Amino acid sequence: MSKYEALTGDQAVATAMRQINPDVVAAYPITPQTETVEFFAEYVANGEVTTDFICVESEHSAMSACVGASAAGARVMTATSSQGLALMWEIVYIAASYRCPIVMSLVNRALSGPINIHCDHSDVMGARDSGWIILFSENNQEAYDNVIQAVRIAEHPDVLLPVMVCQDGFITSHSMERVEVYDDADVKAFVGIYRPERSLLDVDSPMTYGALHFYDYYYESKRQQAEAMEHARRVIPEVTEEFNRKFNRNYGLFEAYRLDDADVAVVVANSTAGTAKIVVDSLRAQGLKVGLLKPRVFRPFPAKELAEALRHLKAIAVMDRSIAFGYLNGAGPLFIELTAALALHGVHVPIADYVFGLGGRDIKPSEIESVYRDMLRVAETGRVERLVTPLSVRE
Amino acid sequence: MAKLKGWREIPIGGAIVEAGNAVEYKTGGWRAFRPVFGQAQCIHCFQCWLFCPDSSILVDAENEKMVGFDLEHCKGCGICASVCPVNAKVIRQAGEQLSRDDPRLCIRMIEEGKAK
Structure with a gap:
């Protein structure tokens, strides 16, 4: 049975993360995303999730840890805003090119400068060609719902791309709204278990991520990425349709x-x-x-x-x-x-x-x-x- | 040169899924300086073998001897010459600058294209 709770947008995302129970979360605090990770850290401390929570020294390190964990076969999530995304920059592109199905909550905040902590979309728009799938959320319910769907979209074997789920900094991230929170078991059943085809920790089939690609192979690798985005056009409506049926929603593109x-x-x-x-x-x-x-x-x-x-x-x-x-x-x-x-x-x-x-x-x-x-x-x-x-x- | 593969034929994410295939990638052509092995001086300590980043030190494992260089893969970085304890102990005159191709060295670095 689902139930209605009064949650901020950040809390709604943290709730989805608790239900998903990812293998690894690596994050660094930045306003207005901080609450998500604070709530999630509490779930870790209380034993409500079995996630390995990595406290890193910057967002660059956060995304680096996410890429490493994802390459090792883990289900990985993180969250950031504005300058945090900007500092992640090079690894944001690498996450997409290594085809790491990381899910990131991006709480939209204006990029400096002048320095500002409030909402606009300059952060996500700067990342629009980074190779990530990008979803927008009007309210707390949509942020919650999108994060749950994002896991399935990212991990689909025909896609294997990272997904960022956006919501407006403070306007929704810090406003309390009525959110229908689904039963933990239903969310877990929907996202399923992540079984990567390959993993760095598979000692029986050793492999390398991040090898140099010159003019001879770089473009072929990028061509695959473009194709994965095209597959996402088919996969997103499929996942959304299944979600709508299961949780009685009405999402589309x-x-x-x-x-x-x-x-x-x-x-x-x-x-x-x-x-x-x-x-x-x-x-x-x-x-x-x-x-x-x-x-x-x-x-x-x-x-x-x-x-x-x-x-x-x-x-x-x-x-x-x-x-x-x-x-x-x-x-x-x-x-x-x-x-x-x-x-x-x-x-x-x-x-x-x-x-x-x-x-x-x-x-x-x-x-x-x-x-x-x-x-x-x-x-x-x-x-x-x-x-x-x-x-x-x-x- | 092997035929290059199309985008559908390569593993996704730029991954290399066959272990140890770096041996197929011949990097010897990158070399500006070539290491030359002084068999007479060598004490077979295996420091060069330990440090070589390209696994390009050829050894006779059975007899525990260093035998030379795999020049198809050696990039000429000179780490072998730097870590060689025999090179370090070459006696020189006060103020003498030892050239990298001095015949007293165990591992000498010769500029590619120049005679030994």
Whole structure:
């Protein structure tokens, strides 16, 4: 039997980790992820898990220990934020290239500088080409659910890639919400036992990880990685479908909220999508045909599916919580990728980008409503007045 | 040279799953300096064999003798010459700089392409 608990986002992730009971967790504290590892350390100390918990001296070491443990055949998890992810950088890429199915909770926080501890998506967006599968979570329940699914996605023999599960720093990580916590046995049955095909500790078949690949083999290795991401396109919906059936959820590659008959829509990830739903409901009550698309799977990027879901609209606003510097007037990465996807699949809907919430700046329903009002005007005129808008920045 | 394999044919994650296959990778061509063995001086202490990072010291295990170098794999790093206790004990004049190819040395390093 599942039960409802009041949990912070960090606590929800720690709860999933307790139920998964990974073989190894190596982590270093960083705000706002720290709570996850603190709660988990308590489970280790209390004997509620049998995990080997490795206290390391930095995030670079945390991910290094994770890679070593994963290569040795262990089920491995970790958590980080912002500068922690930045410090892990080289090993983040190595984890993906060695095909280590590590699951990492990434509590999104702005990258320095200026130094800041609050939410934006500059950390994850910097890692978007690192070869990790990336999942977004709107709320604590989704963070919990995504972490459980991430284990199965990562360890699928056709995938074997690391997965990062994102949620918004402080906004969800430190807010208490009602979370349906499934029965321990059900979660354990869902994630199953990890049986790696190869392991460094298998003394009967000695092997090497991390050998030099020159121009003769480097590209072939990368070609395999690209293929694994393509396999993930098939595996993620399979795992999600099984999860939905077992735990009575309704996840997909993304969530389409009142989108089917909408004229205009906002595309926004993580917690802001929750706020946007309230705005959608209030505008719908006024008879305005507005909807929302909330990306869940960001890597692999579901370009075709997104294009089909947005094809019928008259105007689209992307809301980006980070800047892709030097691309276009301070536009964000979600806008870049979505406009490319739409163009590629022949969807020619007027589109604009709104960059918001950097460094944890609050985003109010009234501001999201102003984005919808802009788009309703664009839907009428068919013309985008301003391609990229920095939302609520003081002049 | 063996035919290079396609991306579907190699183990994933860049792993090497056959133990000991480094012997197939001939690294002798990397060498700038070649070690030359002075049989007369050698005391067969096996320090060079112990330290060689490329397992390129050839030994006669039965008779416990150092017999020479595997030049197909030796990269010419010179660690063997550095750790050789015979090399260390070569008597020199006050202030004399010993060249790496001095005939008194047990393991000499000769620049590739130059005569011994």
